[in-house]
Each structure stands twice: as structure tokens, then as C-alpha cells.
Amino acid sequence: MNLIIFASGTGTNAAAIIEWFKANGKARVSLIVCNKPGAGVLNIAEREGIPVMMIDRHTxxxxxxxxxxxxxxxxLIILAGYLWKIPPALTQAFPDRIINIHPALLPSYGGKGMYGGNVHTAVIAAGETHSGITIHYVNEEYDKGNVILQAHCNVLPGDTPGALAKRIHKLEHYYFPRTIEFLLDNMEA
Incomplete structure (x- = not known):
């Protein structure tokens, strides 16, 4: 089975997914889609011999x-640190085949502008005692698709956005590849 990963950043989730499926052979990443020249994920694609498709807002x-x-x-099409909203042309072409990972427990701390450090800063500023990740289907609205999985971690007294981000990344790297595998194993043809 082929997987396509959309990524805009360093590519740590993409790398975790690639490694997971290289080890078990159940699927392979056949394409990396990126909108940011110089993104770290492009180095991962080159190292792994995965083709890249660069996109811009016009195409x-x-x-x-x-x-x-x-x-x-x-x-599946997997959004792994991809920051642009997915247009209706794609959600309609691939219904229930596009998934995203969000670094908070949706529906809280989701929507436009809520990514990465912005999310962790907001969680800490609100005095939350826990945070986590949400893996969900993508629809026409930011972070509004049906939830597939949520995993939690504590927000510790004195946490900085960076410290919280490290715990969130551990959850992402553990749960995202396994959730993708689960979806593939239970997908209707």
C-alpha cells in the first residue's frame, strides 16, 4: 500500500512513519508533498529515495x-506537520483518506494559527493540567474532522512550550505510525 506524506517542516513525524513501515513492510511512503523550499523533510526524502512534489498556493x-x-x-494521505488548509478538491478526491496529527486535544486549541509552539504556549497560558495529540480525518475545516485517536500527557508545573513540545513529540512518534497501520489493516477496499 502506498502512503503520501504532506509536510512543511523538519519531518520528524515523516521520518517516524517511514521507519515504521520500512521495518514492517506493510506499506511504503511513495511521495512527499512539500510547500516549503528548504524544509528538513526534503533531506529525509532525499536520504530515503522518496520522490518529492513541491506545491504552491496556485497549483x-x-x-x-x-x-x-x-x-x-x-x-492514505498523511499530514505530518503540514500547515496549509487542505482544499476541497483534495478532500473530495480522497474522502476519508486524508488524516492529520494535531499537537493538542481537539476540539481545544485547534483552528487557524494553532500549530506547534503556538498550541503549547496557549495550553500553558490557560493553566491546563494535561495536553496531548489528536489524530483525525481531514475535512474542509481546520481541525474539525472526526477524531481517530487521542493520547494524553501531563502539563507539569513550570513547563515551557519547548518542554511540553518534547513530550508531545514522543506521543506523536509513537502513536502516529501505529494508528496509520491500524487504519490500513482495517480499511475497506
């Missing part, structure tokens, strides 16, 4: 992009 939802993605016959 993101055109017919050629949808056709290029369909050519890879993805079982």
Missing part, C-alpha cells in the same frame, strides 16, 4: 495536482 488544488496524487494510488 495546490488544480486538476494536475489531484491527478499526480491519484497516480500514486495512496491508501
Amino acid at each position: 495546490f488544488d488544480d486538476d494536475a495536482t489531484v491527478a499526480a496524487l491519484r497516480a500514486h494510488a495512496p491508501a
Whole structure:
């Protein structure tokens, strides 16, 4: 089974997913889609020999992009640190086949502008005692798709956004590949 990963940043979740499926052979990442020249995920793609498709706001939802993605016959499209909203052309072309990971317990701390350090800063400022991750399906609204899995961690007294981020990343790297595998194992043809 083929997987497509969309990523905009360093690619730590992409790397965890690639390694997981290289080890068990149940699927393979056949394409990395990126919107940010110089993103760390591009180095991972090069090291792993995975083709890259660079996109921009003008071509993101055109017919050629949808056709290029369909050519890879993805079982799932995975957003792993991807910051742009997915356009309706893609959600309609791949219904219930696009998933995202969010570094908070949705529905709290989701929506436009709520990513990475912004989320952790907001969680700490609100005095939350726990945070976590949400893996969910992608629809036409930011962070509003059906939840697949949530995992929790404590917010500790004196936490900084960076310290909380480290615990969140551990949850992401553990649960995201395993959740993808679960979805693949239970997917209807």
C-alpha cells in the first residue's frame, strides 16, 4: 500500500512513519508533498529515495495536482506537520483518506494559527493540567474532522512550550505510525 506524506517542516513525524513501515513492510511512503523550499523533510526524502512534489498556493488544488496524487494510488494521505488548509478538491478526491496529527486535544486549541509552539504556549497560558495529540480525518475545516485517536500527557508545573513540545513529540512518534497501520489493516477496499 502506498502512503503520501504532506509536510512543511523538519519531518520528524515523516521520518517516524517511514521507519515504521520500512521495518514492517506493510506499506511504503511513495511521495512527499512539500510547500516549503528548504524544509528538513526534503533531506529525509532525499536520504530515503522518496520522490518529492513541491506545491504552491496556485497549483495546490488544480486538476494536475489531484491527478499526480491519484497516480500514486495512496491508501492514505498523511499530514505530518503540514500547515496549509487542505482544499476541497483534495478532500473530495480522497474522502476519508486524508488524516492529520494535531499537537493538542481537539476540539481545544485547534483552528487557524494553532500549530506547534503556538498550541503549547496557549495550553500553558490557560493553566491546563494535561495536553496531548489528536489524530483525525481531514475535512474542509481546520481541525474539525472526526477524531481517530487521542493520547494524553501531563502539563507539569513550570513547563515551557519547548518542554511540553518534547513530550508531545514522543506521543506523536509513537502513536502516529501505529494508528496509520491500524487504519490500513482495517480499511475497506
